[in-house]
Amino acid sequence: MSGTLRRAMQRTMAIFHKGKIDAELDRELKTHIDLAVDENLLAGMSPKEARRKAMIQFGGVQQAKEKHYAVRGFPLVDVLIQDLRFALRTLRRDMGFACIAVLILALGIGANIVVFSVVNTILLRPLPFADSQQLVWIAPPNSGHDLSGSTYSADAYEDYKSMNRSFSGLTAYYAFSLPDNLKMMENGVLKPLTGIPVAGNFFQVLGVQPVMGRSFNDLETRTGGNVIVVSHSFWQRDLGADINIIGKPVTMNNTPFTVIGVLPETFDFGAVFSPGEKVDVFAPQNMDNIRNEGNTLAFIGRLKQGVTLQQARADATELFQKFYSNKKYANSLGVYKGRGYPVYLKDYVSGSLQRSLIVLWCAVGTILLIVCVNLSNLLLARAATRTKEFALRISLGAGRVRLVRQLLTESLVLSSCGALLGLGIAYAATAWLSHQGSIALPLISSMHVDAAALGWTVLLAIAVGLLFGIAPGLKMSSGNLHESLKDSGPGTSEGRKHERLRTVLVVSEVALACVLIVGAGLLLRSFLHVLDIDLGFKPASAAAIKVDYNDGGDMVKRAAILQNIQERVDQIPGVTFAGFSDNLPLERNRGWDGPLVKGKSYPPNYDHGAYIYIISPGFIPAMGMRVHGRDLNWSDGPKSELVMIINKKCASDLWPGEDAVGRVTSFQGKDVRVVGVVDDLHESNVEGVSGWQVYLPMTQGDWGPEGSELVIRSATPVTGLSLPVLKTLQSINAGQAAAPLRPIQSIVDHATSPRRFFAILVGIFATLGLVLASLGIYGVISYTVTRKTQEIGIRMALGATRERVQRDVIVNTLQMALTGLVLGSVVSIAVAREIRSMLYDTQPGDPATFAGTVLLLTAVAAVAGYLPARRASRIEPMRALRND
Amino acid sequence: MDAKLDLLQGTLDTMVLQTLTVMGQMHGYGIARRIEQVSGNEILLNQGTIYASLVRLQQRGWITAEWGVSENNRSAKYYAITRAGRKQLEKDAAYWHRLTVVMGRVLKMTIGEI
Numbered sequence: 001m002s003g004t005l006r007r008a009m010q011r012t013m014a015i016f017h018k019g020k021i022d023a024e025l026d027r028e029l030k031t032h033i034d035l036a037v038d039e040n041l042l043a044g045m046s047p048k049e050a051r052r053k054a055m056i057q058f059g060g061v062q063q064a065k066e067k068h069y070a071v072r073g074f075p076l077v078d079v080l081i082q083d084l085r086f087a088l089r090t091l092r093r094d095m096g097f098a099c100i101a102v103l104i105l106a107l108g109i110g111a112n113i114v115v116f117s118v119v120n121t122i123l124l125r126p127l128p129f130a131d132s133q134q135l136v137w138i139a140p141p142n143s144g145h146d147l148s149g150s151t152y153s154a155d156a157y158e159d160y161k162s163m164n165r166s167f168s169g170l171t172a173y174y175a176f177s178l179p180d181n182l183k184m185m186e187n188g189v190l191k192p193l194t195g196i197p198v199a200g201n202f203f204q205v206l207g208v209q210p211v212m213g214r215s216f217n218d219l220e221t222r223t224g225g226n227v228i229v230v231s232h233s234f235w236q237r238d239l240g241a242d243i244n245i246i247g248k249p250v251t252m253n254n255t256p257f258t259v260i261g262v263l264p265e266t267f268d269f270g271a272v273f274s275p276g277e278k279v280d281v282f283a284p285q286n287m288d289n290i291r292n293e294g295n296t297l298a299f300i301g302r303l304k305q306g307v308t309l310q311q312a313r314a315d316a317t318e319l320f321q322k323f324y325s326n327k328k329y330a331n332s333l334g335v336y337k338g339r340g341y342p343v344y345l346k347d348y349v350s351g352s353l354q355r356s357l358i359v360l361w362c363a364v365g366t367i368l369l370i371v372c373v374n375l376s377n378l379l380l381a382r383a384a385t386r387t388k389e390f391a392l393r394i395s396l397g398a399g400r401v402r403l404v405r406q407l408l409t410e411s412l413v414l415s416s417c418g419a420l421l422g423l424g425i426a427y428a429a430t431a432w433l434s435h436q437g438s439i440a441l442p443l444i445s446s447m448h449v450d451a452a453a454l455g456w457t458v459l460l461a462i463a464v465g466l467l468f469g470i471a472p473g474l475k476m477s478s479g480n481l482h483e484s485l486k487d488s489g490p491g492t493s494e495g496r497k498h499e500r501l502r503t504v505l506v507v508s509e510v511a512l513a514c515v516l517i518v519g520a521g522l523l524l525r526s527f528l529h530v531l532d533i534d535l536g537f538k539p540a541s542a543a544a545i546k547v548d549y550n551d552g553g554d555m556v557k558r559a560a561i562l563q564n565i566q567e568r569v570d571q572i573p574g575v576t577f578a579g580f581s582d583n584l585p586l587e588r589n590r591g592w593d594g595p596l597v598k599g600k601s602y603p604p605n606y607d608h609g610a611y612i613y614i615i616s617p618g619f620i621p622a623m624g625m626r627v628h629g630r631d632l633n634w635s636d637g638p639k640s641e642l643v644m645i646i647n648k649k650c651a652s653d654l655w656p657g658e659d660a661v662g663r664v665t666s667f668q669g670k671d672v673r674v675v676g677v678v679d680d681l682h683e684s685n686v687e688g689v690s691g692w693q694v695y696l697p698m699t700q701g702d703w704g705p706e707g708s709e710l711v712i713r714s715a716t717p718v719t720g721l722s723l724p725v726l727k728t729l730q731s732i733n734a735g736q737a738a739a740p741l742r743p744i745q746s747i748v749d750h751a752t753s754p755r756r757f758f759a760i761l762v763g764i765f766a767t768l769g770l771v772l773a774s775l776g777i778y779g780v781i782s783y784t785v786t787r788k789t790q791e792i793g794i795r796m797a798l799g800a801t802r803e804r805v806q807r808d809v810i811v812n813t814l815q816m817a818l819t820g821l822v823l824g825s826v827v828s829i830a831v832a833r834e835i836r837s838m839l840y841d842t843q844p845g846d847p848a849t850f851a852g853t854v855l856l857l858t859a860v861a862a863v864a865g866y867l868p869a870r871r872a873s874r875i876e877p878m879r880a881l882r883n884d
Numbered sequence: 885m886d887a888k889l890d891l892l893q894g895t896l897d898t899m900v901l902q903t904l905t906v907m908g909q910m911h912g913y914g915i916a917r918r919i920e921q922v923s924g925n926e927i928l929l930n931q932g933t934i935y936a937s938l939v940r941l942q943q944r945g946w947i948t949a950e951w952g953v954s955e956n957n958r959s960a961k962y963y964a965i966t967r968a969g970r971k972q973l974e975k976d977a978a979y980w981h982r983l984t985v986v987m988g989r990v991l992k993m994t995i996g997e998i
Binding site: 028035063071 | 911912913914917931932933935936939940943944945954956958959960961
């Protein structure tokens with residue numbers, strides 16, 4: 001075996017050292033002849049005779065060399081190298097053609113590598129955890145974006161952990177942490193950071209091993225404590241990549257924390273659990289601290305070996321009815337009945353994107369088909385001009401197989417060059433995409449062109465090369481030798497067979513482009529409709545900043561502090577409104593049992609959830625929301641009557657057909673008066689419908705705001721206000737972290753970014769498809785006209801008018817285009833049905849999209865046909881006839 | 885004169901190995917001449933074909949080659965058999981002995997022996 005291997009190695013080496021080996025062989029053979037001559041001379045021959053005899057004894061020198069080649073190397077490889085050299089030489093001679101072909105291929109293949117990388121990163125590759133196929137996400141079925149509705153209490157966590165029979169480990173993280181909830185002094189500036197409390201076993205269950213230090217121990221798991229595990233990027237960026245960091249203190253929020261571990265680079269919490277956000281530090285969650293906070297924990301489990309998802313679901317169904325929301329309250333038993341439903345973590349993370357990604361993949365595949373058709377066309381045209389060359393080569397004894405191989409080598413060289421360039425494009429594009437923090441797609445930050453993508457590229461290059469090379473190759477070598485040699489080349493129309501093949505190519509190109517444009521059109525229209533949605537607030541010219549203050553839990557003090565901040569900020573030129581809220585729409589949300597009509601009797605255990613926002617006066621106008629009744633004001637204090645603002649949906653559900661303002665509700669065991677009604681807010685997602693919303697004052701009822709975002713509406717561009725606002729806040733509180741204002745629009749953009757991402761990508765592909773298709777049509781028609789120069793000349797000499805000639809060419813083009821459009825429309829209808837679920841407020845058969853596509857493609861075809869047609873009509877009959 | 889014997893496939897390699905075993909280091913011309921002489925000029929050997937055989941044996945690791953100087957002062961490539969080559973020669977020799985015996989028997993076969 002090793003002998004075989006060594007031979008193969010030596011044979012391969014022989015290919016590369018051809019020159020040296022040849023020289024050595026020449027020397028050796030020369031010695032051989034010389035020795036023979038010497039011997040013959042000794043035997044008494046004349047010098048001439050001695051040499052002649054020596055040559056006879058030796059046999060043919062050339063034959064000996066050839067045999068030597070055959071034994072020492074791979075003759076097939078030699079031929080291949082020969083083919084390659086020839087292909088490169090031919091292509092170099094036709095530089096313009098080669099450049100265009102490579103460019104088109106690079107665009108097509110590059111787009112394919114990018115999309116493959118996206119699909120591979122999000123869909124195909126397992127999650128970046130050990131044995132990630134065993135990980136499950138536990139949440140109520142269809143809980144969607146409702147954060148309180150998809151989390152559980154600390155008591156439920158502990159019961160589930162001890163009672164379940166399905167998991168080798170169950171863990172949780174605190175789902176209500178806000179971005180930038182910590183601050184750290186760095187170079188004299190308070191820098192915001194994001195920290196998330198996790199159950200102590202979080203990293204064990206996920207199978208993530210710190211690269212340095214350890215994760216939390218039993219004591220820290222039970223009691224919490226000031227220890228943190230930090231992300232790799234945080235360690236590199238903010239801790240100076242200190243390799244002795246373990247055990248050192250880091251001060252955050254004026255509290256020293258000890259760094260006990262650094263996580264591996266591959267672990268990115270945000271990429272998996274909250275796309276588009278970064279998490280810097282992790283602290284152990286002390287369950288006792290959140291026992292009274294209700295639903296705060298998101299659950300992740302690792303299935304035991306051999307336990308199926310179905311078994312875990314059955315287990316959960318049986319157990320969840322036994323859990324308490326809070327064991328202090330016996331009546332909270334059973335609130336989770338039917339609300340525990342494990343799904344694979346992978347499905348939770350990327351399942352909803354599957355269809356979009358597959359559509360994207362198909363779109364980009366269509367591009368590649370169009371590219372192939374285009375190149376087939378180009379090669380066919382080129383092949384036609386080389387018919388004579390090939391006929392000559394065949395008649396001189398070249399084998400047909402060899403000729404086909406030669407042509408395929410050429411197309412493979414083209415496709416390989418295209419793939420190489422495409423790879424460069426893809427590298428740049430994926431690097432760019434993965435650094436777009438604003439794209440809320442899971443795992444996208446870890447995207448790069450990896451080994452799988454390289455393999456895909458090789459596969460594409462070969463498949464594409466064969467696909468577009470095979471038709472011209474076969475046609476070329478199978479042509480009638482006699483005819484080709486006799487044929488005078490350009491001038492007459494070609495046989496019907498030729499014409500038909502080209503028609504098929506044009507028709508399929510138009511059809512493919514049609515499908516792409518219809519698909520992109522539908523997605524784009526959906527996206528535009530989404531942008532048009534009335535969110536219930538006006539994101540433009542509003543911005544938010546997280547504000548720190550210390551009120552010691554005293555509501556009166558809080559009111560004074562907040563009012564002071566509001567007044568100071570209001571004085572900044574350009575600020576029209578300013579107000580606080582603990583949560584912002586489309587970000588973190590929280591649900592409580594909603595208000596009920598006071599005095600009305602409800603069935604026992606009746607509850608209707610509501611989204612709760614705890615706000616200050618000024619927040620509602622700052623968000624650009626309209627209020628019926630009145631806004632909160634600073635006199636709504638701890639001593640005055642409890643008040644609330646509710647949304648229209650809540651109001652009309654509680655008092656159908658009546659005005660809710662002034663009515664009294666029973667809410668959280670208290671009487672609260674409704675003082676205002678606002679428009680429905682898209683609180684948790686842009687495309688869904690709103691639920692009940694309740695706005696409560698920060699200064700009343702001890703509702704307990706969780707953090708505070710200051711929202712500012714301004715008459716001038718918001719970005720210009722960053723500095724003055726920050727200065728004002730820091731003059732009030734030196735502990736204010738330095739962060740820029742966040743435009744509210746960016747929050748909306750973040751929420752719509754997946755749709756934007758897909759719409760824009762498909763849009764780009766459709767444009768690319770359109771350009772390629774029009775180039776293709778133009779190329780074919782233009783080529784046909786050139787081929788027919790002589791024929792057109794004859795027709796004109798016989799009396800055909802310029803208009804007639806021109807019309808014939810255009811009509812011919814439009815006929816092909818229309819056939820393609822009919823075919824494409826049929827396919828488009830089927831495709832549109834398939835992507836129905838991705839559309840928003842747009843029918844799959846949207847007449848505008850279809851009509852627009854047909855018009856666009858017809859116009860493009862008309863232009864692509866008109867240019868050659870004009871050329872045809874300018875042909876001078878006499879010159880055309882004289883021309884060979 | 886009778887036509888010379890054509891070389892059977894693979895026989896030349898064995899002859900080269902045997903020649904090198906007996907003669908020690910040798911150049912291509914020497915090997916070719918030696919084989920011609922020993923065969924009593926009965927083999928049809930184009931001396932040039934020996935070089936294909938030599939490169940094949942080299943690739944298999946049965947012989948080694950290095951440049952040296954011949955007795956009449958010409959620089960020539962000298963070949964020597966390796967240990968693996970000797971082993972291979974033993975196998976080949978045994979094979980040829982068995983084959984000649986069998987061929988001899990088969991060709992001496994008469995009607996009576998059926």
